[in-house]
Amino acid sequence: MDPHSWCGAASKDNASLLSEIHSDYIDAGSRIITANTFASSRLMLEGAGLGDRVDEINTIAVKAALEARDRHPMAPEVVVAGSLSHMVPVSGGTDRFDPNAVPSEDRLAEAFGELAAVLATAGVEMILLEMMYEPTRSKIALDAALATGLPVWFDMSARRTDDGRVIAFHPFEELALTDLLALVPETGVDAVGVMHTQSQVVGDAIDEIRSVTNLPIAAYPDSGFFKMPSWQFHEVISPADLEEYFVDWISRGATALGGCCGLTVEHVLAAAAARDRAQPTV
Numbered sequence: 455m456d457p458h459s460w461c462g463a464a465s466k467d468n469a470s471l472l473s474e475i476h477s478d479y480i481d482a483g484s485r486i487i488t489a490n491t492f493a494s495s496r497l498m499l500e501g502a503g504l505g506d507r508v509d510e511i512n513t514i515a516v517k518a519a520l521e522a523r524d525r526h527p528m529a530p531e532v533v534v535a536g537s538l539s540h541m542v543p544v545s546g547g548t549d550r551f552d553p554n555a556v557p558s559e560d561r562l563a564e565a566f567g568e569l570a571a572v573l574a575t576a577g578v579e580m581i582l583l584e585m586m587y588e589p590t591r592s593k594i595a596l597d598a599a600l601a602t603g604l605p606v607w608f609d610m611s612a613r614r615t616d617d618g619r620v621i622a623f624h625p626f627e628e629l630a631l632t633d634l635l636a637l638v639p640e641t642g643v644d645a646v647g648v649m650h651t652q653s654q655v656v657g658d659a660i661d662e663i664r665s666v667t668n669l670p671i672a673a674y675p676d677s678g679f680f681k682m683p684s685w686q687f688h689e690v691i692s693p694a695d696l697e698e699y700f701v702d703w704i705s706r707g708a709t710a711l712g713g714c715c716g717l718t719v720e721h722v723l724a725a726a727a728a729r730d731r732a733q734p735t736v
Contacts, residue, residue: 455684460541462511476518480526582609593637611623676715693721
């Protein structure tokens, strides 16, 4: 993990390892694997001195996923996704952005558009808009994803307020998830979801999503916590406990399940088990 680009720069020297990890998840039942491109826009790579290697680094990440998929017996059933976040550089020693230092909208559009185009050229088969929580940047990222012509999923992150409400993950404002869902056009987005969100929050977020859209819903939580510059794998939810959450989320309307930060192959196996319990004939 790089203190400026987080996981973005990791692809540069770890293509084989990335491909092995993708293979492990396909073995566990994953049918969508996501290239390591969440934090590899030019905005993020510049902090690591790699701003001129956006194309190279993201192509390496996508190729690692494609190679893992293509050599696997389940290849015809596996889709390779490119992750596109609206992440911007964070304040030193923290995981939070400085509202006064966010790049201009033109700069954001340039960076997100560049990354989306690189992902499409490299061969991803869909775009996952991940950790959407800030409306202006979410709209810019969404436009960049839609411009590729690829299938697009709009995945938000949520948190719970002290009084129990579920809202967007935004660290400085209280925004309803419906404020973000209002950005989703009538056509062009194929699914919406909640991800990088604590398991005990996901169910209520699914209910709110379902109240305003009939699109398919994805749910892939995180577990543990962040301490600059790395995710901390402490008090991670057990696969058995997460399986029960997965069953509940299916009952609420989720049709795609998985895991984000802190979760492992064993948690994906739990998702597959939950799917089989809920839909034993599928």
